Amino acid sequence: SGQIFSQCMTVQSSNYTRTSDQTIYTSNSSSYSSILQSSQQNPRWLNSTSKPLLIVTPLKESEIQAALLCSRNLGLQVRVRSGGHDYEGLSYLCKTPFVIIDLINLRSVKVDVADQTAWVQSGATLGELYYSIAMKSGSLGFPAGLCPTVGIGGHFSGGGFGTLMRKHGLAADNVIDARLIDVNGRILDRRTMGEDLFWAIRGGGGSSFGIILSWKIKLVQIPKIxxxxxxxxxxxxxxxxxxxxxxxxxxxxxxxxxxxxxxxxxxxxxxxxxxxxxxxxxxxxxxxxxxxxxxxxxxxxxxxxxxxxMSWIQSVQYFAGFQKDQSPEVLLSRDPLWKxxxxxxxxxxxxxxxxxxxxxxxxxxxxxxxxxxxxxxxxxxxxxxxxxxxxxxxxxxxxxxxxxxxxxxxxxxxxxxxxxxxxxxxxxxxxxxVSRSPRGAYINYKDLDLGSNKQDNTSYLEASAWGTKYFKGNFKRLAQVKSKVDPDNFFRNEQSIPPLSALF
Ligand code: FDA
Incomplete structure:
Protein backbone atom coordinates (compact mmCIF):
# COMPACT_ATOMS: atom_id res chain seq x y z
CA SER A 1 0.00 0.00 0.00
CA GLY A 2 2.95 2.30 0.67
CA GLN A 3 4.20 1.80 -2.86
CA ILE A 4 0.84 2.54 -4.50
CA PHE A 5 0.49 5.56 -2.30
CA SER A 6 3.93 6.92 -3.09
CA GLN A 7 3.39 6.29 -6.83
CA CYS A 8 0.18 8.27 -6.54
CA MET A 9 2.02 11.04 -4.74
CA THR A 10 4.63 11.21 -7.48
CA VAL A 11 1.91 11.61 -10.06
CA GLN A 12 -0.06 14.13 -7.98
CA SER A 13 2.76 16.45 -7.22
CA SER A 14 5.36 17.51 -9.71
CA ASN A 15 7.48 18.79 -6.83
CA TYR A 16 7.30 15.49 -5.06
CA THR A 17 10.22 13.22 -5.89
CA ARG A 18 11.06 9.67 -4.93
CA THR A 19 13.72 10.90 -2.52
CA SER A 20 10.86 11.91 -0.27
CA ASP A 21 9.82 8.27 0.23
CA GLN A 22 11.31 8.58 3.67
CA THR A 23 8.26 10.64 4.60
CA ILE A 24 5.89 7.69 4.07
CA TYR A 25 5.82 5.03 6.76
CA THR A 26 3.97 1.70 6.48
CA SER A 27 3.60 -0.82 9.29
CA ASN A 28 6.69 -2.54 7.81
CA SER A 29 8.85 0.54 8.35
CA SER A 30 11.14 0.23 11.35
CA SER A 31 10.17 3.65 12.67
CA TYR A 32 6.39 3.26 12.10
CA SER A 33 5.57 2.59 15.79
CA SER A 34 7.83 5.26 17.19
CA ILE A 35 6.42 7.86 14.80
CA LEU A 36 2.87 6.77 15.55
CA GLN A 37 3.48 7.15 19.27
CA SER A 38 5.79 10.16 19.10
CA SER A 39 3.41 12.96 19.98
CA GLN A 40 0.58 10.76 21.28
CA GLN A 41 -0.27 12.40 24.59
CA ASN A 42 -2.81 9.88 25.90
CA PRO A 43 -1.35 6.35 25.82
CA ARG A 44 -4.80 4.79 26.43
CA TRP A 45 -4.94 3.62 22.82
CA LEU A 46 -1.41 2.24 22.42
CA ASN A 47 -2.85 -1.26 21.97
CA SER A 48 -5.62 -0.09 19.70
CA THR A 49 -6.20 -2.13 16.55
CA SER A 50 -7.24 0.92 14.55
CA LYS A 51 -3.78 1.80 13.32
CA PRO A 52 -3.11 3.80 10.15
CA LEU A 53 -2.18 2.07 6.91
CA LEU A 54 0.35 4.81 6.42
CA ILE A 55 1.82 7.75 8.22
CA VAL A 56 2.95 10.60 6.00
CA THR A 57 5.22 13.29 7.42
CA PRO A 58 5.33 15.86 4.58
CA LEU A 59 8.29 18.18 4.27
CA LYS A 60 6.49 20.76 2.18
CA GLU A 61 2.98 21.91 1.42
CA SER A 62 2.84 20.27 -2.01
CA GLU A 63 3.35 16.90 -0.31
CA ILE A 64 0.35 17.52 1.93
CA GLN A 65 -1.73 18.36 -1.14
CA ALA A 66 -0.56 15.16 -2.81
CA ALA A 67 -1.18 13.05 0.32
CA LEU A 68 -4.69 14.43 0.61
CA LEU A 69 -5.60 13.81 -3.03
CA CYS A 70 -4.08 10.32 -3.00
CA SER A 71 -6.01 9.41 0.14
CA ARG A 72 -9.20 10.55 -1.56
CA ASN A 73 -8.40 8.68 -4.78
CA LEU A 74 -7.61 5.48 -2.89
CA GLY A 75 -10.73 5.73 -0.72
CA LEU A 76 -8.81 6.26 2.50
CA GLN A 77 -9.80 8.57 5.32
CA VAL A 78 -7.35 11.16 6.60
CA ARG A 79 -6.42 12.06 10.15
CA VAL A 80 -4.40 15.25 10.47
CA ARG A 81 -2.04 15.44 13.42
CA SER A 82 -0.25 18.54 14.67
CA GLY A 83 0.70 18.07 18.33
CA GLY A 84 -1.16 14.79 18.98
CA HIS A 85 -2.74 16.09 22.22
CA ASP A 86 -6.33 15.30 21.28
CA TYR A 87 -8.07 14.02 24.44
CA GLU A 88 -9.84 11.22 22.56
CA GLY A 89 -6.93 10.39 20.25
CA LEU A 90 -8.87 11.50 17.18
CA SER A 91 -5.74 12.66 15.34
CA TYR A 92 -4.37 9.12 15.17
CA LEU A 93 -7.35 6.74 15.51
CA CYS A 94 -9.98 5.78 12.95
CA LYS A 95 -12.29 2.81 12.54
CA THR A 96 -11.90 2.55 8.75
CA PRO A 97 -8.68 2.37 6.67
CA PHE A 98 -6.86 5.65 7.04
CA VAL A 99 -3.72 7.72 6.60
CA ILE A 100 -2.20 10.03 9.20
CA ILE A 101 -0.85 13.27 7.77
CA ASP A 102 1.50 14.33 10.53
CA LEU A 103 2.62 17.96 10.32
CA ILE A 104 5.66 17.52 12.57
CA ASN A 105 7.97 18.84 9.81
CA LEU A 106 5.95 22.01 9.21
CA ARG A 107 6.79 24.01 12.27
CA SER A 108 8.36 27.32 11.32
CA VAL A 109 7.54 30.46 13.31
CA LYS A 110 8.21 33.84 11.67
CA VAL A 111 7.87 36.76 14.05
CA ASP A 112 7.56 40.30 12.65
CA VAL A 113 8.30 42.54 15.64
CA ALA A 114 7.62 45.81 13.81
CA ASP A 115 4.21 44.60 12.63
CA GLN A 116 3.53 42.81 15.96
CA THR A 117 2.40 39.71 14.08
CA ALA A 118 3.71 36.22 13.40
CA TRP A 119 3.08 33.41 10.92
CA VAL A 120 3.19 30.05 12.65
CA GLN A 121 2.85 26.67 10.98
CA SER A 122 0.38 24.17 12.43
CA GLY A 123 3.03 21.57 13.27
CA ALA A 124 4.81 23.91 15.70
CA THR A 125 4.12 23.63 19.41
CA LEU A 126 3.01 26.35 21.80
CA GLY A 127 6.47 26.16 23.38
CA GLU A 128 8.13 26.80 20.02
CA LEU A 129 5.83 29.75 19.41
CA TYR A 130 6.39 31.33 22.84
CA TYR A 131 10.14 30.77 22.59
CA SER A 132 10.35 32.34 19.11
CA ILE A 133 8.42 35.42 20.22
CA ALA A 134 10.55 35.85 23.35
CA MET A 135 13.80 35.53 21.36
CA LYS A 136 12.70 38.48 19.21
CA SER A 137 11.07 40.76 21.77
CA GLY A 138 10.77 41.24 25.51
CA SER A 139 7.50 43.13 25.23
CA LEU A 140 5.39 40.88 22.99
CA GLY A 141 3.58 37.66 23.86
CA PHE A 142 0.64 35.56 22.77
CA PRO A 143 -2.48 34.37 24.63
CA ALA A 144 -2.75 30.58 24.30
CA GLY A 145 -2.55 27.43 26.44
CA LEU A 146 -0.17 26.48 29.24
CA CYS A 147 1.32 23.21 28.09
CA PRO A 148 4.28 23.82 25.73
CA THR A 149 3.97 20.51 23.85
CA VAL A 150 0.41 21.21 22.65
CA GLY A 151 0.28 21.59 18.85
CA ILE A 152 -0.73 24.85 17.19
CA GLY A 153 -2.97 23.09 14.63
CA GLY A 154 -5.44 21.48 17.02
CA HIS A 155 -5.19 24.17 19.70
CA PHE A 156 -5.99 27.21 17.53
CA SER A 157 -8.71 25.23 15.75
CA GLY A 158 -10.60 24.78 19.02
CA GLY A 159 -10.03 28.20 20.67
CA GLY A 160 -7.05 27.89 23.00
CA PHE A 161 -6.93 29.56 26.41
CA GLY A 162 -4.36 30.19 29.10
CA THR A 163 -3.13 32.74 31.59
CA LEU A 164 -3.60 35.77 29.28
CA MET A 165 -7.23 34.97 28.46
CA ARG A 166 -8.79 37.57 30.76
CA LYS A 167 -6.69 40.33 29.20
CA HIS A 168 -6.51 39.21 25.56
CA GLY A 169 -9.05 36.43 24.92
CA LEU A 170 -8.35 33.14 23.18
CA ALA A 171 -5.63 32.21 20.72
CA ALA A 172 -8.34 31.96 18.03
CA ASP A 173 -9.53 35.51 18.85
CA ASN A 174 -6.10 36.74 17.81
CA VAL A 175 -5.81 34.95 14.45
CA ILE A 176 -5.91 37.42 11.56
CA ASP A 177 -5.17 35.20 8.55
CA ALA A 178 -4.62 31.53 7.78
CA ARG A 179 -3.61 29.24 4.95
CA LEU A 180 -5.35 25.94 4.43
CA ILE A 181 -5.70 23.11 1.95
CA ASP A 182 -9.33 22.48 1.08
CA VAL A 183 -10.89 19.15 0.18
CA ASN A 184 -9.93 19.66 -3.49
CA GLY A 185 -6.31 20.21 -2.62
CA ARG A 186 -6.31 23.97 -3.22
CA ILE A 187 -4.31 26.26 -0.98
CA LEU A 188 -6.46 29.16 0.23
CA ASP A 189 -5.80 32.15 2.45
CA ARG A 190 -8.24 34.45 4.25
CA ARG A 191 -9.05 36.40 1.10
CA THR A 192 -9.55 33.38 -1.14
CA MET A 193 -11.34 31.19 1.41
CA GLY A 194 -13.81 33.94 2.30
CA GLU A 195 -15.00 35.16 5.69
CA ASP A 196 -17.38 32.24 6.42
CA LEU A 197 -14.69 29.60 6.25
CA PHE A 198 -12.20 31.88 8.00
CA TRP A 199 -14.78 32.28 10.79
CA ALA A 200 -15.30 28.50 11.06
CA ILE A 201 -11.65 27.51 11.42
CA ARG A 202 -11.12 29.86 14.39
CA GLY A 203 -12.72 27.70 17.07
CA GLY A 204 -14.95 25.27 15.14
CA GLY A 205 -12.61 22.41 16.04
CA GLY A 206 -9.93 20.77 13.90
CA SER A 207 -10.62 18.17 11.24
CA SER A 208 -13.87 19.44 9.68
CA PHE A 209 -12.97 22.05 7.09
CA GLY A 210 -9.54 21.30 5.64
CA ILE A 211 -5.91 21.03 6.64
CA ILE A 212 -4.76 24.28 8.19
CA LEU A 213 -1.17 24.89 7.18
CA SER A 214 -0.36 28.09 9.03
CA TRP A 215 -1.85 30.95 10.99
CA LYS A 216 -1.11 34.65 11.06
CA ILE A 217 -1.51 35.93 14.59
CA LYS A 218 -1.63 39.31 16.25
CA LEU A 219 0.90 39.45 19.08
CA VAL A 220 -0.01 41.24 22.30
CA GLN A 221 1.85 43.68 24.54
CA ILE A 222 3.39 42.16 27.66
CA PRO A 223 4.93 44.17 30.54
CA LYS A 224 8.65 43.67 31.15
CA ILE A 225 7.88 42.29 34.63
CA MET A 310 9.90 37.42 36.34
CA SER A 311 9.71 37.99 32.61
CA TRP A 312 6.70 36.74 30.65
CA ILE A 313 8.66 33.88 29.06
CA GLN A 314 9.80 32.78 32.52
CA SER A 315 6.16 32.75 33.60
CA VAL A 316 5.42 30.48 30.63
CA GLN A 317 8.09 28.12 32.01
CA TYR A 318 6.64 28.42 35.51
CA PHE A 319 3.13 27.43 34.40
CA ALA A 320 4.59 24.54 32.40
CA GLY A 321 6.23 23.21 35.55
CA PHE A 322 9.81 24.36 34.87
CA GLN A 323 11.91 26.65 37.02
CA LYS A 324 12.20 30.29 36.02
CA ASP A 325 15.99 30.11 35.86
CA GLN A 326 16.04 27.13 33.51
CA SER A 327 17.03 28.04 29.99
CA PRO A 328 14.02 28.91 27.78
CA GLU A 329 15.16 26.12 25.42
CA VAL A 330 13.23 23.74 27.73
CA LEU A 331 10.14 25.05 25.92
CA LEU A 332 11.38 23.51 22.67
CA SER A 333 11.26 19.93 23.90
CA ARG A 334 8.47 17.91 22.32
CA ASP A 335 8.61 15.21 24.99
CA PRO A 336 5.13 15.26 26.54
CA LEU A 337 5.37 16.54 30.09
CA TRP A 338 2.40 14.84 31.68
CA LYS A 339 1.96 11.75 29.52
CA VAL A 434 -23.29 24.08 35.99
CA SER A 435 -24.61 25.58 32.74
CA ARG A 436 -27.59 23.84 31.20
CA SER A 437 -29.75 23.84 28.05
CA PRO A 438 -27.23 23.21 26.69
CA ARG A 439 -24.70 22.05 29.27
CA GLY A 440 -21.62 23.80 27.85
CA ALA A 441 -18.34 22.04 27.10
CA TYR A 442 -15.02 23.07 25.55
CA ILE A 443 -14.16 21.44 22.21
CA ASN A 444 -10.43 21.35 23.00
CA TYR A 445 -11.24 19.14 26.00
CA LYS A 446 -12.84 16.65 23.64
CA ASP A 447 -15.26 14.25 25.28
CA LEU A 448 -16.92 11.49 23.26
CA ASP A 449 -19.31 10.80 26.18
CA LEU A 450 -21.25 13.80 24.85
CA GLY A 451 -22.06 11.98 21.62
CA SER A 452 -20.48 10.73 18.46
CA ASN A 453 -21.05 10.85 14.72
CA LYS A 454 -21.98 7.68 12.92
CA GLN A 455 -19.25 6.32 10.67
CA ASP A 456 -20.69 7.27 7.28
CA ASN A 457 -24.05 8.97 7.43
CA THR A 458 -23.75 11.79 9.88
CA SER A 459 -26.95 13.54 10.74
CA TYR A 460 -26.89 17.23 11.61
CA LEU A 461 -29.80 16.78 14.00
CA GLU A 462 -28.17 13.94 15.88
CA ALA A 463 -24.86 15.75 16.00
CA SER A 464 -26.62 18.79 17.48
CA ALA A 465 -26.84 16.87 20.77
CA TRP A 466 -23.11 17.35 21.33
CA GLY A 467 -22.51 20.15 18.82
CA THR A 468 -24.63 22.68 20.70
CA LYS A 469 -22.75 21.90 23.93
CA TYR A 470 -19.49 22.92 22.30
CA PHE A 471 -20.76 25.67 20.01
CA LYS A 472 -24.28 26.68 21.14
CA GLY A 473 -26.06 28.64 18.36
CA ASN A 474 -22.88 28.65 16.24
CA PHE A 475 -23.26 24.96 15.50
CA LYS A 476 -25.78 25.59 12.73
CA ARG A 477 -23.56 28.14 11.01
CA LEU A 478 -20.63 25.71 11.25
CA ALA A 479 -22.77 23.06 9.53
CA GLN A 480 -23.72 25.58 6.83
CA VAL A 481 -20.07 26.37 6.17
CA LYS A 482 -19.32 22.65 6.10
CA SER A 483 -22.08 22.12 3.49
CA LYS A 484 -20.40 24.69 1.27
CA VAL A 485 -16.76 23.67 1.60
CA ASP A 486 -16.95 19.90 2.08
CA PRO A 487 -20.48 18.78 1.14
CA ASP A 488 -19.46 15.10 0.82
CA ASN A 489 -18.08 15.12 4.36
CA PHE A 490 -14.60 13.89 3.46
CA PHE A 491 -12.99 15.55 6.49
CA ARG A 492 -14.70 13.73 9.30
CA ASN A 493 -14.26 12.04 12.63
CA GLU A 494 -16.40 11.13 15.65
CA GLN A 495 -17.05 14.79 16.47
CA SER A 496 -16.50 16.66 13.22
CA ILE A 497 -19.09 19.12 11.97
CA PRO A 498 -21.59 17.39 9.64
CA PRO A 499 -22.98 19.16 6.57
CA LEU A 500 -26.32 20.82 7.27
CA SER A 501 -27.81 19.03 4.28
CA ALA A 502 -27.57 15.71 6.13
CA LEU A 503 -30.84 16.36 7.95
CA PHE A 504 -31.84 12.72 8.39
P1 FDA B 1 -3.92 16.92 17.67
O1 FDA B 1 -2.82 16.89 16.68
O2 FDA B 1 -4.24 15.65 18.38
O3 FDA B 1 -5.21 17.53 16.97
C1 FDA B 1 -6.44 17.75 17.63
C2 FDA B 1 -7.59 17.73 16.61
O4 FDA B 1 -7.39 18.75 15.62
C3 FDA B 1 -7.69 16.41 15.83
O5 FDA B 1 -9.03 16.19 15.48
C4 FDA B 1 -6.87 16.71 14.58
O6 FDA B 1 -7.20 15.88 13.49
C5 FDA B 1 -7.19 18.17 14.32
N1 FDA B 1 -6.08 18.88 13.70
C6 FDA B 1 -4.81 18.95 14.16
N2 FDA B 1 -4.07 19.72 13.36
C7 FDA B 1 -4.87 20.15 12.36
C8 FDA B 1 -4.67 20.96 11.22
N3 FDA B 1 -3.47 21.49 10.96
N4 FDA B 1 -5.71 21.18 10.38
C9 FDA B 1 -6.93 20.63 10.64
N5 FDA B 1 -7.18 19.85 11.72
C10 FDA B 1 -6.16 19.61 12.58
N6 FDA B 1 -6.15 23.58 25.85
C11 FDA B 1 -6.27 24.87 26.23
O7 FDA B 1 -7.09 25.62 25.68
N7 FDA B 1 -5.45 25.39 27.19
C12 FDA B 1 -4.49 24.64 27.80
O8 FDA B 1 -3.77 25.15 28.65
C13 FDA B 1 -4.37 23.27 27.42
N8 FDA B 1 -3.44 22.47 28.02
C14 FDA B 1 -3.33 21.14 27.63
C15 FDA B 1 -2.40 20.31 28.25
C16 FDA B 1 -2.28 18.98 27.88
C17 FDA B 1 -1.26 18.10 28.56
C18 FDA B 1 -3.13 18.45 26.88
C19 FDA B 1 -3.05 17.00 26.48
C20 FDA B 1 -4.06 19.27 26.26
C21 FDA B 1 -4.19 20.61 26.63
N9 FDA B 1 -5.13 21.45 26.04
C22 FDA B 1 -5.22 22.76 26.43
C23 FDA B 1 -6.04 20.93 25.03
C24 FDA B 1 -5.51 21.19 23.63
O9 FDA B 1 -5.76 22.53 23.29
C25 FDA B 1 -6.23 20.27 22.61
O10 FDA B 1 -6.03 18.94 22.95
C26 FDA B 1 -5.74 20.56 21.18
O11 FDA B 1 -6.71 20.13 20.26
C27 FDA B 1 -4.43 19.86 20.89
O12 FDA B 1 -3.92 20.24 19.65
P2 FDA B 1 -2.82 19.31 18.98
O13 FDA B 1 -2.46 19.89 17.68
O14 FDA B 1 -1.75 19.02 19.96
O15 FDA B 1 -3.65 17.95 18.84
Missing part, protein backbone atom coordinates in the same frame (compact mmCIF):
# COMPACT_ATOMS: atom_id res chain seq x y z
CA UNK A 226 5.03 39.96 35.54
CA UNK A 227 4.35 38.25 38.88
CA UNK A 228 3.33 34.68 39.66
CA UNK A 229 2.18 32.96 42.82
CA UNK A 230 0.81 29.61 43.92
CA UNK A 231 -0.84 29.42 47.33
CA UNK A 232 -1.81 25.95 48.57
CA UNK A 233 -4.62 25.42 51.07
CA UNK A 234 -6.02 22.26 52.62
CA UNK A 235 -9.60 21.90 53.80
CA UNK A 236 -8.32 22.32 57.37
CA UNK A 237 -6.81 25.65 56.28
CA UNK A 238 -10.15 26.91 55.00
CA UNK A 239 -9.88 25.93 51.33
CA UNK A 240 -13.62 25.40 50.97
CA UNK A 241 -14.55 28.95 52.02
CA UNK A 242 -11.85 30.38 49.75
CA UNK A 243 -13.07 28.43 46.71
CA UNK A 244 -16.60 29.54 47.47
CA UNK A 245 -15.56 33.18 47.69
CA UNK A 246 -13.32 32.97 44.56
CA UNK A 247 -16.35 32.08 42.45
CA UNK A 248 -17.96 35.46 43.18
CA UNK A 249 -14.93 37.54 42.31
CA UNK A 250 -12.45 35.78 40.00
CA UNK A 251 -14.21 36.84 36.78
CA UNK A 252 -14.45 40.45 38.06
CA UNK A 253 -10.83 40.98 39.08
CA UNK A 254 -8.79 43.56 37.21
CA UNK A 255 -8.07 41.99 33.81
CA UNK A 256 -4.32 41.98 34.57
CA UNK A 257 -5.03 39.41 37.27
CA UNK A 258 -5.65 35.75 36.47
CA UNK A 259 -6.11 33.36 39.40
CA UNK A 260 -7.05 29.80 38.57
CA UNK A 261 -7.82 27.03 41.01
CA UNK A 262 -6.37 23.53 40.87
CA UNK A 263 -8.05 20.98 43.12
CA UNK A 264 -6.25 17.69 43.58
CA UNK A 265 -5.88 14.92 46.11
CA UNK A 266 -2.32 14.72 47.34
CA UNK A 267 -0.58 12.05 49.42
CA UNK A 268 -1.09 8.33 48.95
CA UNK A 269 -3.52 5.58 49.92
CA UNK A 270 -5.67 6.41 52.94
CA UNK A 271 -3.54 9.49 53.58
CA UNK A 272 -4.89 11.24 50.46
CA UNK A 273 -6.25 14.67 51.19
CA UNK A 274 -7.73 17.49 49.17
CA UNK A 275 -5.40 20.33 48.26
CA UNK A 276 -6.55 23.52 46.59
CA UNK A 277 -3.97 25.68 44.80
CA UNK A 278 -4.56 29.31 43.85
CA UNK A 279 -2.27 29.65 40.85
CA UNK A 280 -1.84 33.12 39.41
CA UNK A 281 -0.29 35.32 36.76
CA UNK A 282 -0.39 39.07 37.27
CA UNK A 283 0.64 41.43 34.47
CA UNK A 284 2.70 43.77 36.62
CA UNK A 285 5.00 43.87 39.63
CA UNK A 286 4.52 42.82 43.26
CA UNK A 287 4.11 46.46 44.36
CA UNK A 288 0.87 46.68 42.34
CA UNK A 289 -0.31 43.13 42.96
CA UNK A 290 -0.29 43.03 46.76
CA UNK A 291 -2.54 46.11 47.27
CA UNK A 292 -4.81 44.86 44.49
CA UNK A 293 -5.18 41.50 46.24
CA UNK A 294 -5.77 43.22 49.61
CA UNK A 295 -8.60 45.05 47.96
CA UNK A 296 -10.12 42.31 45.79
CA UNK A 297 -9.37 38.99 47.54
CA UNK A 298 -8.16 39.78 51.10
CA UNK A 299 -9.40 36.37 52.33
CA UNK A 300 -6.45 34.66 50.60
CA UNK A 301 -4.01 36.68 52.73
CA UNK A 302 -1.46 36.99 49.93
CA UNK A 303 1.87 38.45 50.98
CA UNK A 304 4.81 39.75 48.96
CA UNK A 305 6.88 36.73 50.04
CA UNK A 306 4.41 34.41 48.22
CA UNK A 307 5.08 36.18 44.91
CA UNK A 308 7.86 35.91 42.34
CA UNK A 309 8.61 38.55 39.72
CA UNK A 340 -0.41 9.27 31.17
CA UNK A 341 -3.69 7.48 30.58
CA UNK A 342 -6.43 9.98 31.25
CA UNK A 343 -10.03 10.91 30.71
CA UNK A 344 -11.26 14.48 31.01
CA UNK A 345 -14.57 16.32 30.85
CA UNK A 346 -15.51 19.99 31.04
CA UNK A 347 -18.23 22.32 32.25
CA UNK A 348 -19.09 26.01 32.36
CA UNK A 349 -20.34 27.65 35.55
CA UNK A 350 -22.72 30.62 35.48
CA UNK A 351 -23.80 30.72 39.16
CA UNK A 352 -21.42 30.10 42.06
CA UNK A 353 -21.48 26.49 43.25
CA UNK A 354 -23.01 26.39 46.77
CA UNK A 355 -20.85 25.27 49.69
CA UNK A 356 -22.87 22.12 50.20
CA UNK A 357 -22.02 21.03 46.65
CA UNK A 358 -18.34 21.86 47.22
CA UNK A 359 -18.49 19.44 50.15
CA UNK A 360 -19.78 16.81 47.73
CA UNK A 361 -16.73 17.42 45.53
CA UNK A 362 -14.34 17.07 48.47
CA UNK A 363 -15.98 13.73 49.37
CA UNK A 364 -15.49 12.44 45.85
CA UNK A 365 -11.84 13.47 45.93
CA UNK A 366 -11.10 11.49 49.12
CA UNK A 367 -9.92 8.36 47.40
CA UNK A 368 -6.93 6.60 46.03
CA UNK A 369 -7.00 7.93 42.49
CA UNK A 370 -5.12 10.70 40.72
CA UNK A 371 -7.83 13.26 40.13
CA UNK A 372 -7.91 16.96 39.37
CA UNK A 373 -10.33 19.77 38.85
CA UNK A 374 -9.01 22.93 37.21
CA UNK A 375 -11.15 26.05 37.35
CA UNK A 376 -10.16 28.79 34.87
CA UNK A 377 -11.76 32.21 35.47
CA UNK A 378 -13.34 34.03 32.53
CA UNK A 379 -14.53 37.68 32.50
CA UNK A 380 -12.43 40.62 31.28
CA UNK A 381 -11.78 40.44 27.53
CA UNK A 382 -13.80 37.18 27.34
CA UNK A 383 -16.93 39.19 28.25
CA UNK A 384 -16.35 41.76 25.51
CA UNK A 385 -16.20 39.33 22.59
CA UNK A 386 -19.65 38.39 21.37
CA UNK A 387 -20.86 34.79 21.39
CA UNK A 388 -20.95 34.52 17.61
CA UNK A 389 -17.77 36.45 16.66
CA UNK A 390 -15.95 33.15 16.30
CA UNK A 391 -17.44 29.64 16.82
CA UNK A 392 -16.25 29.42 20.48
CA UNK A 393 -19.40 30.65 22.25
CA UNK A 394 -18.65 30.64 25.99
CA UNK A 395 -18.41 34.36 26.70
CA UNK A 396 -20.29 36.84 28.93
CA UNK A 397 -22.27 35.14 31.69
CA UNK A 398 -19.72 32.38 32.27
CA UNK A 399 -17.87 32.75 35.56
CA UNK A 400 -15.38 29.99 34.90
CA UNK A 401 -14.58 26.80 33.06
CA UNK A 402 -14.07 23.51 34.89
CA UNK A 403 -11.90 20.72 33.63
CA UNK A 404 -12.21 17.38 35.44
CA UNK A 405 -9.32 14.96 34.92
CA UNK A 406 -8.61 11.44 36.13
CA UNK A 407 -5.28 9.75 35.40
CA UNK A 408 -4.10 6.18 35.85
CA UNK A 409 -0.99 4.07 35.26
CA UNK A 410 -2.16 0.56 34.40
CA UNK A 411 -3.69 0.42 30.94
CA UNK A 412 -6.10 -2.49 31.58
CA UNK A 413 -9.80 -2.55 30.70
CA UNK A 414 -10.70 -2.95 34.36
CA UNK A 415 -8.62 0.03 35.51
CA UNK A 416 -9.79 2.18 32.61
CA UNK A 417 -13.44 1.41 33.33
CA UNK A 418 -13.03 2.13 37.04
CA UNK A 419 -11.57 5.59 36.46
CA UNK A 420 -13.94 6.52 33.68
CA UNK A 421 -16.85 5.50 35.91
CA UNK A 422 -15.51 7.79 38.64
CA UNK A 423 -15.32 10.83 36.38
CA UNK A 424 -18.77 10.17 34.89
CA UNK A 425 -20.23 10.00 38.39
CA UNK A 426 -18.58 13.30 39.33
CA UNK A 427 -19.94 14.85 36.12
CA UNK A 428 -23.42 13.59 36.96
CA UNK A 429 -23.14 14.97 40.49
CA UNK A 430 -22.18 18.40 39.09
CA UNK A 431 -25.14 18.72 36.72
CA UNK A 432 -27.38 20.91 38.96
CA UNK A 433 -24.54 23.41 39.50
Missing amino acids: VTVFTVHKTLAQGASKLVHRWQYIADKFHEDLFIRIIIENVGSGKEKKVQVSFNSLFLGGIDRLVPLMDQSFPELGLQAKDCIE SNFKAKSDYVKQPIPEVALNGIWERFQQDQTVFMIMDPYGGRMNEILEFEIPFPHRKGNLFNIQYIVKWDVNSVEETNKHIHWIRMLYRFMSPY
